Amino acid sequence: MSWGPDTKGLRAGLERTAEQEHSEAIFPTSSFVFANAAEAAARFSGEQPGNIYSRFTNPTVRAFEKRLAAMEGGEAAIATASGMSAILALIMGLLKAGDHIVCSVAVFGTTTSLLDNQLRRFGVETDFVPLTDLGAWEAAIRPETRLLFLETPSNPLTELADIAKLAELAHDHDALLVVDNCFCTPALQRPLELGADLVTHSATKYLDGQGRCVGGAIVGDAERLGKQIFPFLRSAGPTMSPFNAWVFLKGLETLNLRMRAHSEQAMQLAQWLLKQPEVSHVYYPGLPDHPQHALAASQQSGFGGIVSFEVQGGREAAWRVIDATQMLSITANLGDVRTTITHPATTTHGRMSADQRAAAGIKEGLLRVSVGLEDIADIQADLLPGLTGQR
Ligand SMILES: Cc1ncc(COP(=O)(O)O)c(C=O)c1O
Structure with a gap:
């Protein structure tokens, strides 16, 4: 075919x-x-x-x-x-x-x-x-x-x-x-x-x-x-x-369409996060300074919908961002049309020892967002209070 x-x-x-x-x-x-x-x-x-x-x-x-x-x-x-x-x-x-x-x-x-x-x-x-x-x-x-x-x-x-x-x-x-x-x-x-x-x-x-x-x-x-x-x-x-x-x-009927939209939304969120003073690092293969940006550009036809970022202030600061959200779904699932947020160190990677987590680079201030298809301005507005509360 x-x-x-x-x-x-x-x-x-x-x-x-x-x-x-x-x-x-x-x-x-x-x-x-x-x-x-x-x-x-x-x-x-x-x-x-x-x-x-x-x-x-x-x-x-x-x-x-x-x-x-x-x-x-x-x-x-x-x-x-x-x-x-x-x-x-x-x-x-x-x-x-x-x-x-x-x-x-x-x-x-x-x-x-x-x-x-x-x-x-x-x-x-x-x-x-x-x-x-x-x-x-x-x-x-x-x-x-x-x-x-x-x-x-x-x-x-x-x-x-x-x-x-x-x-x-x-x-x-x-x-x-x-x-x-x-x-x-x-x-x-x-x-x-x-x-x-x-x-x-x-x-x-x-x-x-x-x-x-x-x-x-x-x-x-x-x-x-x-x-x-x-x-x-x-x-x-x-x-x-x-x-x-x-x-x-x-x-599957809407998968291609959704993945293109997730990728666009994630790129916008990653670029916005880079500008927030409380964010110390953004992990997204679409960003030019991602260590494997060139590989991502050649191996993938889009950069995907998952963005992770670190906030200054460790676990307390990361939890504050999550708890201040009103719209985002606080769940470890990902790949949904609705944006989800999780704190990997205490959820998906919580069963690892602190040493294993450190070796894997999962820091206490790390948050993972599966960027959905809500208006990007609404996703940003929902993340902002937890970040600015730390200013
Ligand atoms: C990358 C990856 N592979 C496999 C699985 C397992 O899938 P399921 O929960 O459908 O058994 C997950 C689930 O979270 C996953 O994220």
Whole structure:
């Protein structure tokens, strides 16, 4: 299909029923019926394609998978119950006891805990390395290394990894590069086109974009997804519900538009924050003095909607900014059309020790804003009292 990205978001994966509905139908059914015993047997043996049971195939979920795969430039996608179950299914499908993962230190905290606490118990070991240090990635690779895993840009400090370079490194060592593309989404960054092997998503974030559903996905080549990851999903069952798949389908229709708007809004907020005397540092890849601005400009087609900043005065000052807001949503979720604000040191990164946080660069005065689509003047006006109260 040679459609452009906007058309893919609106039309890829659309399969109408005999009713010729314009918007996709929802199929809230746990199972599917067969014409006769022979057809049932043929479906179960795989001789005849078709639906059997919604733990592993459902038409609404399939429409979401096809649309997301088209947008990411992948052959196929598998939808899952959450972003975490996408990461779990990927690892359970591809790895075995004795295998090894190299992972960026700057990934979502629950990803760290899944790898470090849960999977280690089953004999899959993970070493964590600084996201931007290519030498550290290479040094951590062992003969048993099967996966390199990262998020770019990172949360909350917006550091970037060079996807093409890491893909080359992974492939030189017969490992796969997996990118959690939650922050940019395919609207702004397509890791598979840069050499990554697989992409994971928390659809809960920008793919939905309106904070309604929890879901996830894995995108990549049909062979690996179909033969290795799908059998795990079929047996273990962390499946996306058809209702959620329908909501995500609607989300994908506006994803490109929203991501462009989030990027514009975030740039305006970052530039405004730079002018506030109480703000000591602004983290946003769109700013020319961001250490990886050039990489962001070449690897991404927009700088994204997440802006982090440090206020002078540590935790007390940061909490004052949050508590003075009237409109912003105080929540750790991100990727919503409504602006959200959080204090990473005591929420998303609160389970780390103070030393780990310091090593990761998460300071007590740091705030993270997922910039929504309200009027930018209203977002700024809501942040101002907490900042000026410190003047
Ligand atoms: C980058 C990233 N990956 C994965 C996840 C996990 O997704 P979910 O909450 O849908 O399981 C999150 C959730 O916050 C996230 O921010």
